[in-house]
Amino acid sequence: MKFTMFKKETNDKKYHENPYRAVNFQRDKFGNLLCPNGRRFRFKCKRPVYRNQYGRTEEFYECESCEGCQHKSECCPKASGNRTIRMNEELTTIHQEVISNLESxxxxxxxxxxxxxxxxxxxxxxxxxxYKRLFRRGEKNVILELTLISCGYNIYKYHNKKQRKELAA
CATH class of the missing domain: 1.20.5 (Single alpha-helices involved in coiled-coils or other helix-helix interfaces)
Structure with missing residues (x-):
């Protein structure tokens, strides 16, 4: 199945190749992230994603120094201090696998x-x-309405199939 940003990730070349996206950052020989200006991002901490029921965690990285950087306006226009990024390596690799599978x-x-x-x-x-909208409110009532609509649709299909058999006989 497609993930949330699949269309933008695959169709928008400018977004996909943006050098300021953390996914596109290069790594040095020690595995540290490097920004387009060559400054190193240091690992700060690893935290669970807020209100995530699946136990997903994110790694937080902070740039060693963004002072005097000529790319600051494009790299992190809203940040007042050093740029921090949140990254989930596992999710990134899964997204790459999904893209390769779906584009085959x-x-x-x-x-x-x-x-x-x-x-x-x-x-x-x-x-x-x-039938354009649900008329009931509340989870139980919506489930009831969808169940009735589904039953009605199945009866409609059964009736049409029965009519076709009678015409063929």
């Missing part, structure tokens, strides 16, 4: 098939049956 021929075919399957049902409900 098989991935493109699977995406196309998935979009056709989902849109067919919702298209019928929205256009043919004029």
């Amino acid at each position: 021929i098989q991935g493109a075919l699977l995406r196309m098939n998935r979009s056709i399957q989902a849109e067919g049902t919702f298209g019928i409900l929205k256009w043919d049956k004029s």
Whole structure:
């Protein structure tokens, strides 16, 4: 499945190749991140992501010194001191794997098939049956309404299949 920034990541060349994105930073021989001006980012700490139920953590890095840097206006226009970045190496590698899988021929075919399957049902409900919004509030009531709509749709499909069999016989 596509992740949140998939379209921007793959279609927007300016965003993807931006040298000031932390993902595009080079590393020195010790594994430290280097900004486009060649300044080193030091590891500060590793913290869990706030309100993340899956236990994801982020690494925090801070530039050794951003004073007098000619790239500061493009690199970190909002920061008053040194630039700090949050990075999740595991998530970055997963994103790269997802991009390579989805841009392969098989991935493109699977995406196309998935979009056709989902849109067919919702298209019928929205256009043919004029069902455009939920009318109930609350989680239990919404589940009830969606269940009734699903049952009605399945009965509609069953009826059409039965009618086709009778015409063929």
